[in-house]
Amino acid sequence: MKKISIVLLFFLLCLNAYAEPKKPIEILADSMEWNKQLGQAIAIGNARAIQGQTTIKANKIIAVLSEDNSQQIKELQAIGKVVFLKDKQIATGDKATYYINQDKVIITGNVELKRDDNIIKGEKLIIDFLTGLSKMEASNTNQKVRMKYITE
Secondary structure (H helix, E strand, O other), X not given: OHHHHHHHHHHHHHHHHHOOOOOOOEEEOOEEEEEOOOOEEEEEEEEEEEEOOEEEEEEEXXXXXXXXXXXXXXXXEEEEXXXXXXXXXXXXXXXXXXXXXXXXXXXXXXEEEEEOOEEEEEEEEEEEOOOOEEEEEOOOOOOOOEEEOOOO
């Protein structure tokens, strides 16, 4: 029983030693508004949100707070000329929603995803950074998803 307790304690200490703490989110803009009833902070004009290696730029960014009075930002909604940067990827589009706790982004409207010299274009992009899965969808019209992939 003592050996099991020591192994369990060691395992828990290792998990805590390697856990990456949540980094703060910095939001910058030409102006800011606060809507307490909706639990939203709204950044307007040259808006930018930065958390560690993740950056979102847009005309407007809405920080949606959790409902539990913890004042934690649960999602960022970006509107207008959206640029999303993370893990050497650059995605652009008209609108985006970044679910912070799920580390997942959904970008819509004239979406383009670039990594190195590779480009994929479509109407809706979903990236789940926890699982590493990405999905690009075409619009409801007859358009197709387009991809240019450089091989060497």
